Amino acid sequence: xxxxxxxxxxxxxxxxxxxxxxxxxxxxxxxxxxxxxxxxxxxxxxxxxxxxxxxxxxxxxxxxxxxxxxxxxxxxxxxxxxxxxxxxxxxxxxxxxxxxxxxxxxxxxxxxxxxxxxxxxxxxxxxxxxxxxxxxxxxxxxxxxxxxxxxxxxxxxxxxxxxxxxxxxxxxxxxxxxxxxxxxxxxxxxxxxxxxxxxxxxxxxxxxxxxxxxxxxxxxxxxxxxxxxxxxxxxxxxxxxxxxxxxxxxxxxxxxxxxxxxxxxxxxxxxxxxxxxxxxxxxxxxxxxxxxxxxxxxxxxxxxxxxxxxxxxxxxxxxxxxxxxxxxxxxxxxxxxxxxxxxxxxxxxxxxxxxxxxxxxxxxxxxxxxxxxxxxxxxxxxxxxxxxxxxxxxxxxxxxxxxxxxxxxxxxxxxxxxxxxxxxxxxxxxxxxxxxxxxxxxxxxxxxxxxxxxxxxxxxxxxxxxxxxxxxxxxxxxxxxxxxxxx
Amino acid sequence: xxxxxxxxxxxxxxxxxxxxxxxxxxxxxxxxxxxxxxxxxxxxxxxxxxxxxxxxxxxxxxxxxxxxxxxxxxxxxxxxxxxxxxxxxxxxxxxxxxxxxxxxxxxxxxxxxxxxxxxxxxxxxxxxxxxxxxxxxxxxxxxxxxxxxxxxxxxxxxxxxxxxxxxxxxxxxxxxxxxxxxxxxxxxxxxxxxxxxxxxxxxxxxxxxxxxxxxxxxxxxxxxxxxxxxxxxxxxxxxxxxxxxxxxxxxxxxxxxxxxxxxxxxxxxxxxxxxxxxxxxxxxxxxxxxxxxxxxxxxxxxxxxxxxxxxxxxxxxxxxxxxxxxxxxxxxxxxxxxxxxxxxxxxxxxxxxxxxxxxxxxxxxxxxxxxxxxxxxxxxxxxxxxxxxxxxxxxxxxxxxxxxxxxxxxxxxxxxxxxxxxxxxxxxxxxxxxxxxxxxxxxxxxxxxxxxxxxxxxxxxxxxxxxxxxxxxxxxxxxxxxxxxxx
Numbered sequence: 010x011x012x013x014x015x016x017x018x019x020x021x022x023x024x025x026x027x028x029x030x031x032x033x034x035x036x037x038x039x040x041x042x043x044x045x046x047x048x049x050x051x052x053x054x055x056x057x058x059x060x061x062x063x064x065x066x067x068x069x070x071x072x073x074x075x076x077x078x079x080x081x082x083x084x085x086x087x088x089x090x091x092x093x094x095x096x097x098x099x100x101x102x103x104x105x106x107x108x109x110x111x112x113x114x115x116x117x118x119x120x121x122x123x124x125x126x127x128x129x130x131x132x133x134x135x136x137x138x139x140x141x142x143x144x145x146x147x148x149x150x151x152x153x154x155x156x157x158x159x160x161x162x163x164x165x166x167x168x169x170x171x172x173x174x175x176x177x178x179x180x181x182x183x184x185x186x187x188x189x190x191x192x193x194x195x196x197x198x199x200x201x202x203x204x205x206x207x208x209x210x211x212x213x214x215x216x217x218x219x220x221x222x223x224x225x226x227x228x229x230x231x232x233x234x235x236x237x238x239x240x241x242x243x244x245x246x247x248x249x250x251x252x253x254x255x256x257x258x259x260x261x262x263x264x265x266x267x268x269x270x271x272x273x274x275x276x277x278x279x280x281x282x283x284x285x286x287x288x289x290x291x292x293x294x295x296x297x298x299x300x301x302x303x304x305x306x307x308x309x310x311x312x313x314x315x316x317x318x319x320x321x322x323x324x325x326x327x328x329x330x331x332x333x334x335x336x337x338x339x340x341x342x343x344x345x346x347x348x349x350x351x352x353x354x355x356x357x358x359x360x361x362x363x364x365x366x367x368x369x370x371x372x373x374x375x376x377x378x379x380x381x382x383x384x385x386x387x388x389x390x391x392x393x394x395x396x397x398x399x400x401x402x403x404x405x406x407x408x409x410x411x412x413x414x415x416x417x418x419x420x421x422x423x424x425x426x427x428x429x430x431x432x433x434x435x436x437x438x439x440x441x442x443x444x445x446x447x448x449x450x451x452x453x454x455x456x457x458x459x460x461x462x463x464x465x466x467x468x469x470x471x472x473x474x475x476x477x478x479x480x481x482x483x484x485x486x487x488x489x490x491x492x493x494x495x496x
Numbered sequence: 497x498x499x500x501x502x503x504x505x506x507x508x509x510x511x512x513x514x515x516x517x518x519x520x521x522x523x524x525x526x527x528x529x530x531x532x533x534x535x536x537x538x539x540x541x542x543x544x545x546x547x548x549x550x551x552x553x554x555x556x557x558x559x560x561x562x563x564x565x566x567x568x569x570x571x572x573x574x575x576x577x578x579x580x581x582x583x584x585x586x587x588x589x590x591x592x593x594x595x596x597x598x599x600x601x602x603x604x605x606x607x608x609x610x611x612x613x614x615x616x617x618x619x620x621x622x623x624x625x626x627x628x629x630x631x632x633x634x635x636x637x638x639x640x641x642x643x644x645x646x647x648x649x650x651x652x653x654x655x656x657x658x659x660x661x662x663x664x665x666x667x668x669x670x671x672x673x674x675x676x677x678x679x680x681x682x683x684x685x686x687x688x689x690x691x692x693x694x695x696x697x698x699x700x701x702x703x704x705x706x707x708x709x710x711x712x713x714x715x716x717x718x719x720x721x722x723x724x725x726x727x728x729x730x731x732x733x734x735x736x737x738x739x740x741x742x743x744x745x746x747x748x749x750x751x752x753x754x755x756x757x758x759x760x761x762x763x764x765x766x767x768x769x770x771x772x773x774x775x776x777x778x779x780x781x782x783x784x785x786x787x788x789x790x791x792x793x794x795x796x797x798x799x800x801x802x803x804x805x806x807x808x809x810x811x812x813x814x815x816x817x818x819x820x821x822x823x824x825x826x827x828x829x830x831x832x833x834x835x836x837x838x839x840x841x842x843x844x845x846x847x848x849x850x851x852x853x854x855x856x857x858x859x860x861x862x863x864x865x866x867x868x869x870x871x872x873x874x875x876x877x878x879x880x881x882x883x884x885x886x887x888x889x890x891x892x893x894x895x896x897x898x899x900x901x902x903x904x905x906x907x908x909x910x911x912x913x914x915x916x917x918x919x920x921x922x923x924x925x926x927x928x929x930x931x932x933x934x935x936x937x938x939x940x941x942x943x944x945x946x947x948x949x950x951x952x953x954x955x956x957x958x959x960x961x962x963x964x965x966x967x968x969x970x971x972x973x974x975x976x977x978x979x980x981x982x983x
Contacts, residue, residue, distance in 0.1 A: 018753055019722075019791055021821045025662050025685075028825050036616060036831035044615075072612035079579065086577035089839070090569040098585035125559035126799075126806040128531075129523060160647050160809065163833045171684070175512050193832045197658070198512075235506075266505055304506050312613075319613040320838035322647065334508045338515055344523035345680045346650045350809035350837045352576070 031196040034189050034455020035067050039439055043449045059447035063479065065468045066449040068244075068411040070317030070381075074472045078316055078377050080370040081359050083107035084114065085321075085352055088123050091115055106369040114355055123351050129344040131158025131325070132351070135358040139325060142361030147291035155329055157339065158357055160322040160349045162274050162310040167194050168342050169270060169306055169326070172335075173235045174200030180232040182223065182267070184215070186414060186456035186464070188244040203227040203234055206459060209416065212405050213246035215239070217257045224265060236268035237261070242275040242286070242409025245456050245466040247389075249284040249408040255292040259303060268304040274324070275410040277314035280386035284408050290329065304330035311356045313411065315381040323353025323360075388476055389413065389469040395480040396467075399487045411470060414453065417463045423494035435463040441490060446482040518683040521676050521942020522554050526926055530936045546934035550966065552955045553936040555731075555898040557804030557868075561959045565803055565864050567857040568846050570594035571601065572808075572839055575610050578602055593856040601842055610838050616831040618645025618812070619838070622845040626812060629848030634778035638814060644826065645812045645844055647836045649761050649797040652813040654681050655829050656757060656793055659822075660722045661687030667719040669710065669754070671702070673901060673943035673951070675731040690714040690721055693946060696903065699892050700733035702726070704744045711752060723755035724748070729762040729773070729896025732943050732953040734876075736771040736895040742779040746790060755791040761811070762897040764801035767873035771895050777816065791817035798843045800898065802868040810840025810847075875963055876900065876956040882967040883954075886974045898957060901940065904950045910981035922950040928977060933969040 021029055047062045054060070064072060071077060083103045088111050093099045099108065115121040117134025130136065136153035143151035159165040173179065174195065180203040183191045195202045205223045208214040220237070227234050239258060241250045250258075262269040271289040279286055293303050311323035328339060348354075364374045389407040396404035396415040404415035419427075419434050427437035435452035442448055442465075453464025471479055508516055534549045541547070551559060558564065570590045575598050580586045586595065602608040604621025617623065623640035630638035646652040660666065661682065667690040670678045682689045692710045695701040707724070714721050726745060728737045737745075749756040758776040766773055780790050798810035815826060835841075851861045876894040883891035883902040891902035906914075906921050914924035922939035929935055929952075940951025958966055 019660070019755060019818060019822055021819075021825060024659050024822060024825060028659055028829060031828065031832065033828060033832045036834070067613065069613045071609040072607055074607060074609075077611045082577040082579070086573040086580075089576055090573035092566065092569070093573075093589050096589055098588045101585045102580050102583055102589070120559060120561060122558040122561075122807070124564045124805045124807045126554065126556045160837060161834065167833075172511050172515055173506070190832065197829075197832070268506060318611045320609070320611045320835070322835075322837035331506060332508075335506055335511060338508060338511060341518065341520060342515060342684075345518065345520045345677065345684070346654075347523070347648065348807070348809075350647060350840055351807035352839050353837055 027197050027199055031193045032189065032455070033193045034451050037451075037455060039436070039443060039449060039451065040066055042440065043443055046443070046447070057447065058445065059482070061447055063448045063471055063475075065471065066451045066466075068313060068468055068470065069319050070411075070470050071319065073470045075317050075381060075470070076377075077318060078374065080104065080107055080364055080374050081316060081318070081356060084111050084359060085355060087111035088114055088355055089352070091121060091123070104370045106364060110359075114358070118351075123355075127348045127351060127354065129340060129348050130154075130156065131349060131354050135354050138358040139361045143288075143290075143327065147288055147294070149291055149294040151290075151327060155327050156325050157328060157343055158323070158325045158349045158354045160324070160353055161312055161319075162272070162308040162324040162326070163190055164346075164349075165308050165324060165326040166190055166270070166272075167198070168339065169236070169268075170194045170198045170200065171342065172339060173268065174198045177201050178231060178233055180227050180234045181270075182220065182234055182237040184238065184240060184243070186245050186453065186458055187238070188240060188272070189455055191238055192457070201232055203232060204457065207243070207246055207248070209405065209459070209462075212408075213243055213248040215250060215254060215258070217261055220258075220261055234265075234267060236270050238270045238272065239289070240272040241289075242278060244272070244275065244410050245412045245414045245451075247405065247407035247410045247412055247414065249279055249281070249286065251284070252287055252292065255287060255289060256296060259289065259293045259296060259298065263298060263303050268306065271305065271307045273307050274310040274313045276309065277382070278385065278411060279409045280382075280389050281406070281408045286409070290327065300330050302330070309357070309361075311353065311360050314360065315378045316356075316360055317381075318356055321353050321356050322350060323356040325357050384473050385411070385469055388471070388473055391476050391480065392467065392469055395483065399484065400491050402487070407469060411468050413467050413469060414456075414464050415467070417465065419463055420491065420494045420496045422496060423490070426494065433463075435465055438463070438490065439465055442483075442486055445486045445489070448479065448483065514684050514686055518680045519676065519942070520680045521938050524938075524942060526923070526930060526936060526938065527553055529927065530930055533930070533934070544934065545932065546969070548934055550935045550958055550962075552958065553938045553953075555800060555955055555957065556806050557898075557957050558806065560957045562804050562868060562957070563864075564805060565861065567591065567594055567851055567861050568803060568805070568843060571598050571846060572842060574598035575601055575842055576839070578608060578610070591857045593851060597846075601845070605838075614835045614838060614841065616827060616835050617641075617643065618836060618841050622841050625845040626848045630775075630777075630814065634775050634781070636778055636781040638777075642814050642816050643812050644815060644830055645810070645836045645841045647809040647811070647840060648799055648806075649759070649795040649811040649813070650677055651833075651836075652795050652811060653677055653757070653759075654685070655826065656723070656755075656813070657681045657685045657687065658829060659826060660755065661685045664688050665718060665720055667714050667721045668757075669707065669721055669724040671725065671727060671730070671733075673732050673940065673945055674725070675727060675759070676942055678725055679944070688719055690719060691944065694730070694733055694735070696892065696946070696949075699895075700730055700735040702737060702741060702745070704748055707745075707748055721752075721754060723757050725757045725759065726776070727759040728776075729765055731759070731762065731897050732899045732901045732938075734892065734894035734897045734899055734901065736766055736768070736773065738771070739774055739779065742774060742776060743783060746776065746780045746783060746785065750785060750790050755793065758792065758794045760794050761797040761800045763796065764869070765872065765898060766896045767876050768893065768895045773896070777814065787817050789817070796844070796848075798840065798847050801847065802865045803843075803847055804868075805843055808840050808843050809837060810843040812844050871960050872898070872956055875958070875960055878963050878967065879954065879956055882970065886971065887978050889974070894956060898955050899953050900956060901943075901951050901953050904952065906950055907978065907981045907983045909983060910977070913981065920950075922952055925950070925977065926952055929970070929973055932973045932976070935966065935970065
């Protein structure tokens, strides 16, 4: 009891230990270093052997120069300031279909009030558009009442963790490596992460035998495993799951009574011709499984794809296979935060219902979209080849998503130096890389990896014209690093 | 252990009991009834004795017709679609200072990328503007590094509860009646709400003796009380604290080692000449108390004030008096969700730094602002008088905020009828009101009240020209209700 303690009793030792324990490497220590270096470059130009910090730590395309899709921004601007909709000058400044679309969206908002709290699941008309977009993508129906619009995918993931986790005896099966939102959210909500390892040797394959083994292991230890997280396309690993594999995963979840939490935020980011994105809902429905067979939540975000609108914080989850009573609880959780931001809601509807053939903006829209996706594919390939050309580095193909996750076979002496510096060897490498080149990557230890292996996650997002220079800076650094530490 | 249970084991009985326990009356049962009635009115016009649902349950001004401030929306639209900034037509459509302001804001955003994730506390230049706005308001400095931009005030409150609460042995002192975000958030994060009662007889006065009594009581029961929540101006109660009272509250928190969580989202909503908003930071600093003396968090939102931009989900908290280590933990929590939405961030900076004398938009801005605030004051007065004219109803003055919280002295027969229907008497009254008039109010039981007293919360937000009709509908309903149940 802290009956008469001073206010300074709010210390790291006296706050919620789950908060202290939680880690989020994507914005962790390496980024704090990078931000300091960036300030130093501003105040003392020339103080470091590079003139800019290159943030390859986070899937944040527009921070590295990617331009937003014009049509989306036109509609957002018009919805922000509807007073200009019927002005003559507006027709000169905006595409005609963006004006029509903004009108249509405003008509769907009660009172055309983009500044009002909406229904806690999101504006009904926008959910209708999203459900129609999902149905068109999957060829299976989607119910707007299953859609919960959220400020990006992260709050949706938190909401599901908060719903499912009762104590540390409740577990969630997560891939290793994983996007650390999952580990952070599970820690914050007091549950246990049950790891399953992706197989690097088979291009980060997801083996059902591994799922089974880890599930049984966790159950033996008394953990009640509530859900399976699958990230497809993979983050940080970039693989795209094959249809047969997805079917086996659905079967596994159904048999074992697990909620399938499907992180599908990279559904538009596919860079190889022999792979295709299939939503887990489409797979489940194609197997004849409906609402009663499988509890499935699909997460989508406006931050990824070719749109890359991270700062808009838009996204949704499609919640299927839960009872009406449990969905009411999800609604209540959503309602405590009132609603997600309306611009993000509008953008989520646009992303799932972009211009169609015949629309005035269609051609320019497709040109922008294809330009971004084709360039991302070229960048992924160039960086993958570069990593594979480095001594002691191997890198699987980025079939999708926005990252490469090369493995570093570090020399013994480098590992010893890292141990002496009390950091993980890949964090040691990443920090050296930052101070030598200004390039920010995230150490594999932030995502989890097979013990004794070391990786980094590097986005494929720097602008294409900068890639050659980045590759040479990286190569020069790596050669010097190996020279310094080679056994 | 649910080793081989089917997916249907996700039931209300098997999910997180904190979620099930949590309540949020502002969007609770009465609103679900109202939404159903609204649908019925659409599909079967004339099916009810009213032709529209009037949502007086929630402080959502634009949903009831309040127009957004033009300057703010101009800047937002230009930041959404900067491609039009240097077009000739733009100068015809937008005020010149909105163009300048948008340019200035874009210059503060790295790469002018409004679609990029920002720093997890928010864009530095916008935090600078907010800190300057706070300093101008308070005449005491504000540090931009203390500002955390959030998607409205709600996530900020959740973040602080998540930080401070370790178990149900940790308590938070909350006013009763309170805005149910606090009770919901404390429940979700597993802590205990320690109530202190506001004194209805003295205009919802906040008595230090009551704080002391409840604190001692909680400590005797083994509760470690970590923070005191004060809502000023009050929600749902509408009182504005006097300076001396605020000083005594600061002194109390300092002496007792409590974090002061100051909900100051209604700081612009003051309707009486003899009261003035003082931030708790200003009060503390004026007493000579600095960082070391008091841990203080001030919450602000773009949803309230004269701006009422609820759907934009912008807001911030100013976190002072915490150690660097604890602030790092707050930063980490913010970083797990990456950042708040950029439009909301921009709007928060505009609200704290609106047009100044001499700016092109100043006159029209002031006209819009004063028009809204003066109208709100008139509406508050009219509704207050109307409530006080009803048999058995007494209503304190709305000095500030957006609500009236009249007390209903219900006849014994009405209470018996409510008991028979298994609802709280004020919920019974609110439901009857809804079905008779289409007016949605929140039962006092959703906010907490002295046991045996009954209230409703009604916003002052319906458009001014509708107020007379609302008052007569309300009066007619109340008279009929009293006639039916009078003892």
